[in-house]
Amino acid sequence: MVETAKIAIIDDDESLVRALQIALRARGHTVVTAGAATTGVELVALEQPEVVILDLGLPDRSGLSVVRELRSFTGCAILVLSAAGDEEMKIKALDDGADDYLTKPFSMRELEARLRVALRHRSGQGAPTTTERITTDRLEIDLPARRVMVDDVEVELSHKEFELLAFLARNAGRVCTHQMILREVWGPGYATELHYLRVYANRLRKKLDDPEGEVLRTSPGVGYQLVV
Amino acid sequence: MTHARPAVHLAFYTTVVNRRPSKEFLRALLIFGLTLLILSLVLFSIRSHLSVATSALVLVIPVVVGVVAGGFSVGVVGVLSGFVVYDYFFIPPYYTLNVGAASNWVALVVYVVVVGILARVVASLRSARAQAIRRSEDLERLAVITQRLVTDLPMGEILPQILSDLVAAFGLQGAAVYLPTYDGLTELSGVGEAILPDELAALVPRGGGIGTVVKSEHRSKTYWRLVPLIAGADVVGGLVLKGDDALPYRDDLMRSFANALAALLQKHSLRLEAMRNSELEERDRWRRALLGSVSHDLRTPLASLTTSASTLAELKEELSTEQREELLATIERQSLRLARLVENLLDSSRIEANMLAPRIANVDTRELIDEALGAFGEAERALVHVTLDESIPSVAVDHVLVAQALANLIENGLRYCEPSTGVDVSATSTDSRVEIGVRDRGPGVDPSLGGRIFGRFEKGAGSPGAGLGLWIAQSFVELNGGIIGFREAADGGSVFLIDLPTANEMMVDG
Numbered sequence: 001m002v003e004t005a006k007i008a009i010i011d012d013d014e015s016l017v018r019a020l021q022i023a024l025r026a027r028g029h030t031v032v033t034a035g036a037a038t039t040g041v042e043l044v045a046l047e048q049p050e051v052v053i054l055d056l057g058l059p060d061r062s063g064l065s066v067v068r069e070l071r072s073f074t075g076c077a078i079l080v081l082s083a084a085g086d087e088e089m090k091i092k093a094l095d096d097g098a099d100d101y102l103t104k105p106f107s108m109r110e111l112e113a114r115l116r117v118a119l120r121h122r123s124g125q126g127a128p129t130t131t132e133r134i135t136t137d138r139l140e141i142d143l144p145a146r147r148v149m150v151d152d153v154e155v156e157l158s159h160k161e162f163e164l165l166a167f168l169a170r171n172a173g174r175v176c177t178h179q180m181i182l183r184e185v186w187g188p189g190y191a192t193e194l195h196y197l198r199v200y201a202n203r204l205r206k207k208l209d210d211p212e213g214e215v216l217r218t219s220p221g222v223g224y225q226l227v228v
Numbered sequence: 229m230t231h232a233r234p235a236v237h238l239a240f241y242t243t244v245v246n247r248r249p250s251k252e253f254l255r256a257l258l259i260f261g262l263t264l265l266i267l268s269l270v271l272f273s274i275r276s277h278l279s280v281a282t283s284a285l286v287l288v289i290p291v292v293v294g295v296v297a298g299g300f301s302v303g304v305v306g307v308l309s310g311f312v313v314y315d316y317f318f319i320p321p322y323y324t325l326n327v328g329a330a331s332n333w334v335a336l337v338v339y340v341v342v343v344g345i346l347a348r349v350v351a352s353l354r355s356a357r358a359q360a361i362r363r364s365e366d367l368e369r370l371a372v373i374t375q376r377l378v379t380d381l382p383m384g385e386i387l388p389q390i391l392s393d394l395v396a397a398f399g400l401q402g403a404a405v406y407l408p409t410y411d412g413l414t415e416l417s418g419v420g421e422a423i424l425p426d427e428l429a430a431l432v433p434r435g436g437g438i439g440t441v442v443k444s445e446h447r448s449k450t451y452w453r454l455v456p457l458i459a460g461a462d463v464v465g466g467l468v469l470k471g472d473d474a475l476p477y478r479d480d481l482m483r484s485f486a487n488a489l490a491a492l493l494q495k496h497s498l499r500l501e502a503m504r505n506s507e508l509e510e511r512d513r514w515r516r517a518l519l520g521s522v523s524h525d526l527r528t529p530l531a532s533l534t535t536s537a538s539t540l541a542e543l544k545e546e547l548s549t550e551q552r553e554e555l556l557a558t559i560e561r562q563s564l565r566l567a568r569l570v571e572n573l574l575d576s577s578r579i580e581a582n583m584l585a586p587r588i589a590n591v592d593t594r595e596l597i598d599e600a601l602g603a604f605g606e607a608e609r610a611l612v613h614v615t616l617d618e619s620i621p622s623v624a625v626d627h628v629l630v631a632q633a634l635a636n637l638i639e640n641g642l643r644y645c646e647p648s649t650g651v652d653v654s655a656t657s658t659d660s661r662v663e664i665g666v667r668d669r670g671p672g673v674d675p676s677l678g679g680r681i682f683g684r685f686e687k688g689a690g691s692p693g694a695g696l697g698l699w700i701a702q703s704f705v706e707l708n709g710g711i712i713g714f715r716e717a718a719d720g721g722s723v724f725l726i727d728l729p730t731a732n733e734m735m736v737d738g
Binding site: 013015016018019020022023026027081104105106107108109111 | 527528529530531532533534535536538539542543546547551554555558561562
């Protein structure tokens with residue numbers, strides 16, 4: 001059984017909001033909606049939802065400013081929707097604190113998958129996790145001990161490989177942009193050295209026995225996400 | 229690479245001296261002969277009363293007349309024949325070429341010297357006068373060319389005129405201007421007899437193009453020649469001349485013609501380039517806007533379509549009948565919206581390509597409005613209130629285009645109206661026109677749009693849509709001989725008006 005949650009939808013496209021509402025309610029979620037940025041922020045403050053589905057193309061204000069404002073008072077998962085197909089906008093939203101994104105049009109299956117990841121990660125707490133141990137079906141990460149186990153077998157990671165995995169683990173469930181990762185793991189001067197990241201992500205996948213990128217998922221042109 | 233300005237090409241505009249006796253020469257000779265004959269007969273009849281010197285004086289006259297009529301060459305003939313006639317008939321002993329007394333010798337020599345000098349002087353006066361006339365003619369032709377250059381006529385009209393001037397001025401068979409293109413020479417304009425491909429090929433320098441020097445060719449009696457047209461340091465084109473004789477050129481006039489043509493071609497190519505650039509810019513803008521509307525306006529209805537359809541597919545069992553119906557209604561509405569958008573995009577491409585020829589026929593105004601409403605789903609149709617008098621006449625339009633224009637106005641109204649008031653469609657008529665009004669009680673037209681409301685890609689701030697609907701409506705209405713306009717309604721909202729011609733009895737019913 002999929003866990004249920006309270007979900008806020010902020011989008012000015014009424015048809016889409018109605019369809020989402022029907023679908024999410026049928027799945028057992030509680031749904032609240034708003035058609036503009038200002039009413040949306042109020043709604044989130046009032047209802048304290050676990051997930052916010054936010055359209056970046058709102059009529060009254062830029063969706064990016066809404067992401068920043070929401071992040072100032074809530075740790076809920078933010079899923080941004082963009083109709084423009086504008087990569088830059090998505091990346092900015094993620095940098096500003098959004099957890100994941102969907103490009104319109106999307107199917108319910110896609111939305112549900114993203115929701116599941118966001119909900120599992122956000123269940124009950126805010127901001128980046130402070131947990132010291134992160135466990136998934138096959139993966140176990142002990143952050144203070146710098147120990148990684150795959151299927152109960154310890155894996156040897158280099159210093160940078162571990163730093164990369166640890167950063168993604170601390171933000172598990174969230175799409176981290178290339179810049180975010182490079183700045184945190186390699187340092188501010190490396191923000192554009194994309195190939196470093198590619199090489200290390202590939203090595204990590206090999207060592208974690210994750211050839212398809214199911215654990216360390218690639219968001220093409222945007223960044224990486226550790227799926228827990 | 230630099231093009232040295234060719235100095236040689238001037239050398240080709242040299243005067244070609246005609247070796248055959250011209251008509252003018254023969255005519256002058258005849259005038260001279262007749263004058264000489266008449267004066268000789270008169271002198272002969274009164275010879276006994278005249279002195280030898282008097283006859284000499286009178287016999288100067290035919291030579292002067294001959295020189296005036298035919299130039300110095302006639303003068304030479306005149307002096308020789310005058311000498312013979314004078315000696316034979318008027319210097320005793322008569323009818324021999326013997327010159328008797330010493331005084332007669334003096335008279336004869338003085339006659340020849342005086343006539344020779346006179347012929348010389350008169351001939352040079354004559355040629356000076358001819359040159360002056362020619363110069364004033366040249367100036368006149370130049371003035372005509374200059375006049376043509378400053379007129380803002382299209383190239384296609386000026387060029388043939390200048391070429392006609394050229395053909396007339398030089399008595400040519402034909403003349404043409406060519407442009408150098410990547411695969412040879414292309415004729416831009418031609419006058420008179422056509423330049424044959426093989427004639428042209430013979431003029432093209434090895435390596436193609438036009439080159440920088442004048443090139444001449446001839447085959448039996450046909451002569452043709454390629455003159456490069458040079459503006460600044462560039463060869464902008466080539467002038468090809470064709471005549472049935474060695475082409476008679478004069479440096480100054482020919483050069484002026486060539487320079488004028490070169491200047492004209494350069495001006496033309498600059499203008500073409502500017503036009504092409506602005507056309508490219510416009511196309512670029514169009515493409516960008518189209519891409520923008522495709523990515524946003526197509527994705528928005530697609531998002532609800534995909535979500536609704538996939539919800540129906542995946543949650544079949546969990547949904548109530550009402551929820552299923554709502555999702556189905558959303559799918560219908562969004563499909564229609566998408567269809568209208570695609571229709572609009574196609575229409576604007578058709579307008580762009582000038583592909584629309586309206587098929588005008590008589591149409592019932594009510595049917596026209598119904599046709600426009602057919603583009604909307606049931607829920608939207610319920611918001612549109614149509615009030616029409618029974619007496620509203622039919623209109624003479626292309627019903628497909630005008631219904632589309634009306635649908636765009638209604639869609640625009642629906643976008644801004646309040647669900648409680650909806651959109652009102654009504655019509656009024658005069659003898660020859662029907663005016664259909666589409667009214668919403670929305671916020672009115674964004675004042676920053678002002679008069680550009682019907683412009684392509686123009687839309688209010690925050691408004692959905694590609695900004696194509698009203699532009700298409702205007703294009704379609706105007707194609708049908710109608711007028712489109714809008715005004716703010718006194719009690720709020722906007723009224724869009726379409727003014728159409730009423731049905732014509734001559735026209736078949738649509």
